[in-house]
Amino acid sequence: MITGKITSLHVTDVRFPTSLEQHGSDAMHTDPDYSAAYVVIETDVTDGLKGHGLTFTLGKGTEIVVCAVKALSGHVVGKSLEEIVNDFRHFYRQLTSDSQLRWIGPEKGAVQLAAAAVLNAVWDLWAKKEKKPLWKLLVDMNPQQLVSCIDFRYITDALTEEEALEILQNGKQGQTVREVQMLKSGYPAYTTSCAWLGYPDEQLKKLCSDALKEGWTRFKVKVGADLKDDNRRCELIRGMIGSDNLMMLDANQRWDVNEAITWVKELAKFKPIWIEEPTSPDDILGHATISKAIAPLNIGVATGEQCHNRVMFKQFLQARALQFLQIDSCRLGSVNENLSVLLMAKKFNIPVCPHAGGVGLCELVQHLILFDYISVSGSLDNRMCEYVDHLHEHFKYPVVINDAAYMPPKDPGYSTEMTEESVLKYQFPSGEVWQNLLKESTNV
Ligand SMILES: C[C@H](O)[C@@H](O)[C@@H](O)[C@H](O)C(=O)O
Numbered sequence: 485m486i487t488g489k490i491t492s493l494h495v496t497d498v499r500f501p502t503s504l505e506q507h508g509s510d511a512m513h514t515d516p517d518y519s520a521a522y523v524v525i526e527t528d529v530t531d532g533l534k535g536h537g538l539t540f541t542l543g544k545g546t547e548i549v550v551c552a553v554k555a556l557s558g559h560v561v562g563k564s565l566e567e568i569v570n571d572f573r574h575f576y577r578q579l580t581s582d583s584q585l586r587w588i589g590p591e592k593g594a595v596q597l598a599a600a601a602v603l604n605a606v607w608d609l610w611a612k613k614e615k616k617p618l619w620k621l622l623v624d625m626n627p628q629q630l631v632s633c634i635d636f637r638y639i640t641d642a643l644t645e646e647e648a649l650e651i652l653q654n655g656k657q658g659q660t661v662r663e664v665q666m667l668k669s670g671y672p673a674y675t676t677s678c679a680w681l682g683y684p685d686e687q688l689k690k691l692c693s694d695a696l697k698e699g700w701t702r703f704k705v706k707v708g709a710d711l712k713d714d715n716r717r718c719e720l721i722r723g724m725i726g727s728d729n730l731m732m733l734d735a736n737q738r739w740d741v742n743e744a745i746t747w748v749k750e751l752a753k754f755k756p757i758w759i760e761e762p763t764s765p766d767d768i769l770g771h772a773t774i775s776k777a778i779a780p781l782n783i784g785v786a787t788g789e790q791c792h793n794r795v796m797f798k799q800f801l802q803a804r805a806l807q808f809l810q811i812d813s814c815r816l817g818s819v820n821e822n823l824s825v826l827l828m829a830k831k832f833n834i835p836v837c838p839h840a841g842g843v844g845l846c847e848l849v850q851h852l853i854l855f856d857y858i859s860v861s862g863s864l865d866n867r868m869c870e871y872v873d874h875l876h877e878h879f880k881y882p883v884v885i886n887d888a889a890y891m892p893p894k895d896p897g898y899s900t901e902m903t904e905e906s907v908l909k910y911q912f913p914s915g916e917v918w919q920n921l922l923k924e925s926t927n928v
């Protein structure tokens with residue numbers, strides 16, 4: 485049992501050179517090196533239990549988030565896990581409202597990503613201490629405990645604590661049946677791996693045909709840079725997957741509002757079910773305008789991977805500006821803030837389809853969406869979780885996909901732990917992989 489204190493917090497800049505092969509490329513992020521600010525917290529207990537956490541970043545951005553994690557570490561080191569989780573709401577607020585650091589947030593940008601990395605490590609530690617996978621820790625918690633982890637500041641006009649409790653109490657009905665169902669069949673997933681923007685057509689065809697053989701039925705395609713290319717790529721993918729399988733489009737914030745409407749109308753013939761991030765992630769009313777304009781085409785708006793806090797999500801919901809809500813395990817303030825968004829989505833009756841991929845996002849978010857199904861939404865209608873087939877080999881407890889579904893993790897923790905070998909090899913700039921790449925670039 486952990487009775488001792490958290491004695492240290494260590495953060496590492498871990499980067500993967502994914503941009504070399506255009507993995508992860510989209511209309512705005514043309515050279516993404518999938519990276520993580522990777523946090524390890526240690527305790528003074530004799531069994532050496534540690535908590536691991538991360539937030540997802542791209543290349544250079546990592547060093548800024550690493551600095552922010554260091555700036556937050558004083559809030560964690562010296563506290564005991566019990567002290568934190570017994571008043572988690574207070575701890576969440578302390579971390580996200582540091583009265584100097586909040587000036588460069590508040591609850592957004594690099595400081596919020598850093599808070600997520602730290603909190604993810606705390607949740608991992610807690611779940612490991614309870615010897616449960618994180619989703620199961622959440623499922624087994626009572627409604628009062630869950631609600632005590634949430635900071636309701638700024639959202640009570642949309643969701644009160646009493647309403648949250650009621651939703652969670654109702655969610656207890658049928659929970660065991662849903663848990664058994666998930667353990668047997670898993671949570672439905674879609675793939676983004678086939679159609680990154682920088683992939684040539686031959687690669688799209690090969691990946692798409694492999695994915696179909698593996699049983700995938702839902703495919704996301706990157707669009708937004710060039711309409712002619714989008715038409716060709718969508719035609720190719722729709723042709724291969726047939727009319728019964730689902731297609732989603734992702735523009736990664738490329739367009740202005742009216743441009744988005746025109747462009748989506750043009751691509752509507754390929755029958756996508758959603759357009760993701762059509763415009764600036766901060767333009768809530770713009771998303772509402774787009775939603776209204778494309779609703780007659782049976783296309784919804786999806787967004788969330790860059791929605792930085794619960795207040796933004798509240799407004800998206802209030803303004804009916806999204807039809808698919810994409811939580812992110814590392815953009816929002818960890819499990820605590822994600823809980824509040826899952827509950828608001830339930831109240832507004834909007835399906836949650838999490839953002840994943842990157843490095844570690846699939847490992848983390850599977851826990852949240854399993855909890856959502858088992859204990860909050862109780863529904864799989866219009867719901868699926870993103871999957872991207874990259875970098876799982878660097879994790880100690882990688883995701884398990886079976887027949888295009890996430891199988892519930894069984895190992896204790898939040899699946900956040902990376903292998904020591906990978907951290908050493910990919911840390912920037914001293915890791916072997918980066919030393920070799922840097923040498924190559926100076927030899928050119
Ligand atoms: C830079 C990244 O790969 C993004 O393109 C990616 O997160 C994407 O938007 C997604 O929905 O998976």
Ligand SMILES: [Mg+2]
Pocket residue numbers: 734736760761789
């Ligand atoms: Mg996206």
